[in-house]
Amino acid sequence: MGRSGAEPEASSVARAAVVALVLLAAMLSPCCCCASAARVGGVGRRRERRLQLHPVILIPGAGGNQLEARLTEEYSPSSFACRVWPVVRGRGGWFRLWFDLSVVVAPLTRCFADRMTLHYDRAADDYRNTPGVETRVSDFGSTSTLRYLDPNLKLLTGYMNVLASTLEKEAGYEEGFDLFGAPYDFRYGLAGPGHPSRVGSAFLQRLRKLVESACAANGGRPAILVAHSLGGLYALQLLARSPPAWRAEHVRRLVTLSAPWGGSVQEMLTFASGNTLGVPFVDASLIRDEQRSAESNLWLLPAPRVFGNTTLVESRYHNRSYSAKNMTQFLRDIGFAEGVEPYRERIRPLVEALPEPGVPVTCLVGTGVDTVESLVYGEEGFEAGPEKVVYGDGDGTVNLASLVGPIKAWSGSPEQVVEVVELPKVSHSGILNDKNALDQILRVIDAINLNATSPSIHRSSQDVLYK
Template sequence: MVMAIPLLLAQLLLAVALGAVQAAPGLHPVVLVPGYATNELDARLTELYQPSSPGCGARKGEGWFRLYLNYSALQDPANVPCFAEQMSSVYDPAADDYFNVAGVETRVPFFGSTQAFRYPDPDRKNFSYMSTFVEQLEKMGYRDGESMFGAPYDFRYAVAPVGRPSMVGDAFFRALKGLIERASGLNGGRPVVIATHSFGGLLAHQFLVRQPLAWRRRFVRRFVPIAAPWGGVVLGMQVLVSGNNMGLPFVDPRALLRQERSLQSNLWILPSPAAFGTATPLVTTKSRNYSAGDVGDYFIAIGFGETVGLYESRVLPLFGGELPHPGVPVTSVIGVGVGTTERIVYPGDDFDGTPSMVAGDGDGVVNLASAMVVETPWSRRGGDFRIVKVFNVSHNALLVDDPALEIIIREIQRAD
């Protein structure tokens, strides 16, 4: 017995040195993919950057800085145009892909760690909802970088249909695949649970359906998408008219409209015909109704007609029809019973007036029709698939509300 203690200590030190840190017994490692605009984004400005005003170029040559989220900087209205300019993307027809504005380089820090999205603005540690979810997992025994991993991404981008270029999206998928394999390897070869929130569910789903079935069965134990907008959201149509201040009350959404229109990811959250049909009016003016089947006409009406071709070639092939089953056990957790915009009514023939909102069911952001669009096709396939409804809990509160978190944790534990 005297020799056993040094031997055990040596074995533990060797395990740590080899990176073979084990999770609490019985736990499958968890990889978290956050929602839209939930993780940090860094930028640096090179000599190629041509700012629209001298102030926007003040950081030229100074190295990396936090572009998103810098709550304090955005409180100054003078900084908002620079933020919008540097956050924009540009579609290059020759390359058939989206890129940053010339001279703006970006990176996503802390890939692999939940540090990336616990507090998107590190200066304001109360500006987060993912932190509560992470803390609950830590109480279960999960540890960051050992049995719990974060997969942040550049939320301005998405991926294209198979066979079309998507430099940023494809790079994220390669990194995510490597992270999942590493997480499994660090935990005795146990397959991982992929838990996502909102837009992260769309990305993870596209990732899964593009992997060989044998790989999915080997490395993924369960997929737990939370509040995933499978069929888009009606509010996505308003973003392209009014902008989106990303929850910052002191920022005028219209100041970000041009930037929001430039982002590939904002086309992903438009209502799909599969979820909303082609006859139900989603946006109404005095003389015209627009359904999910009229998105091209809607683009033209709001002065965004140059994007019709991109929507038809890069979005509809992914979301226009039935979404394929991800090929692994799935628990889709959704919020219901919260008033959610299902129709936007403009008083005139243009889109300048303040619209009225007609509410339906959902989680306050994701419409019930969108959240439920996968139920029939995925149930028909058979296997381990379930939708869990959480009543009277909103989109972000699903990761904060104690009863909702209990349900989500239970579904993650189902993998064990």
């Protein structure tokens, strides 16, 4: 697929729509029945153990959220395809924006990208949607939006349902009683002190109220926050921005899965060349600008305090190398100068320090999976993609240095409990459906509910950092 500006004819669009509908029908989750069946088995165990269970709140990673949109009269379609797709009742009808398989149909990829794009408003010092595009995250508090795709499709958006179903079937949890989901608009992020974050801050407020209501509905027992990937960063900010008394009363433990505490080198590949996230038939160049616009992607760039002066990207065209400490130069050279100000003013202060969560933390991390460690671009520049990719240790998405970052930052604090569970050969998304990983998550949660620590599943920070 290229970047042709010519609009497709109506017949082509119609055929594309039919293909998309067929794909969507094939992809709609058959897992609802599986979840219901699992719930039947879990209810009895819940009734037997209900006084022992701390409520669990699942906070997904970026891809594990469902995002809906509707178009207003202010929306200006960039092509005929965008004018007629999707087919909804009236112009104000809601439709699924993320994740929707119409993105794999070339004429509709640009529509998807246009509608997903965020814009930084310098005057307001905050991000907003594309004009005419309204978005929402539905069913907050429910886990249903976390499990709307078949996990056998091996897309990140389908993996969270495996964890939710496992907690129901194996641990006796019940959705809406002691198991809750906290989806969010993953395109937005948070900012350092003094900078507004309307959408991100609103999510933290909703998450705080969900934690409080979950505790109140379960005899005052504090909640277990189980957060995957980007969700771990949000969970940390919730805790860091809450008073110690609130944390002690409402949060028993933070359990993170593949949390990118110090960002990821792969994010530099996303900014430079685009990233299809494993979705087939999608031209990365068509979605690159949209991915650059996401505030959360700036949040996930390699943090200077973790990666230091290590060379992460080289460009022979620019005769320059880039580390986490000259990220603004990297953003300029890839042609994204508009990202420099928000990164420097909003994001850099946010990632320069990693605040202690103030509650016990268990970090589960995948290791031993090839992970992008450095990139080399040739004479044709960033548009041509990297000529060489060097891999190192990590979970396939997040580098090991970033995964164990909190250990270096927090292990010296006598008041901060940090435990690490290493999962060899478990990938960033696989941590949500790998049997061994699920077993470990269950054991961690069982240990918390039993107010005990199982030495067979925990490793000390010394084991991880200096093995």
